[in-house]
Amino acid sequence: MDEQKVPARFERGTDGPKVIVAGLDGSDSSWRAAAYAAGLARRQNALLALVYVQPYMPTGAALGVPVTQVDTGIAEQLVAEIRRSVERLRGTFVVRWEFHTFRGDPYGGLATAADQLTADAVVVGASERAGHRLVGSVAVRLVKAGRWPVTVVP
Numbered sequence: 001m002d003e004q005k006v007p008a009r010f011e012r013g014t015d016g017p018k019v020i021v022a023g024l025d026g027s028d029s030s031w032r033a034a035a036y037a038a039g040l041a042r043r044q045n046a047l048l049a050l051v052y053v054q055p056y057m058p059t060g061a062a063l064g065v066p067v068t069q070v071d072t073g074i075a076e077q078l079v080a081e082i083r084r085s086v087e088r089l090r091g092t093f094v095v096r097w098e099f100h101t102f103r104g105d106p107y108g109g110l111a112t113a114a115d116q117l118t119a120d121a122v123v124v125g126a127s128e129r130a131g132h133r134l135v136g137s138v139a140v141r142l143v144k145a146g147r148w149p150v151t152v153v154p
Helices: 029-045 058-060 067-089 106-116 138-145
Strands: 021-023 047-054 098-102 120-127 149-154
Touching: 021 029, 021 067, 021 106, 029 047, 029 120, 029 149, 047 067, 067 098, 098 106, 106 120, 106 138, 120 138, 138 149
Parallel strands: 021 047, 021 120, 047 098, 120 149
Antiparallel strands: none
């Protein structure tokens, strides 16, 4: 009897992570999260997807502020710093990485990125804002979503 091949459906984390998403916004905790995720990606031979979420700034746009240029500048600064770090580590170890920019609130942007990139894991820095203790941080919202393993780096 001829055995039919059934295409395998995507399963997160079955053979180790293939894609690790790390949120990066330029804060110290996000840089620590990116470094931690880079170590995970290196050891697992996974792709490190560094994600910057550009916030919506409708008020600034209404006042005539060129919001896109400001946000693009931040993303460009992050990429430049990533490239400097990669260059400093050249010859020490290699990590496959990509940089992605999404628009929206941090939780929504990271969730969209993790879904679109079929992430096996999400790594974020602990919130540095005092108000998040009351309202809930991005990390807590990602954990509550229950769609990916989430690591929070202090």
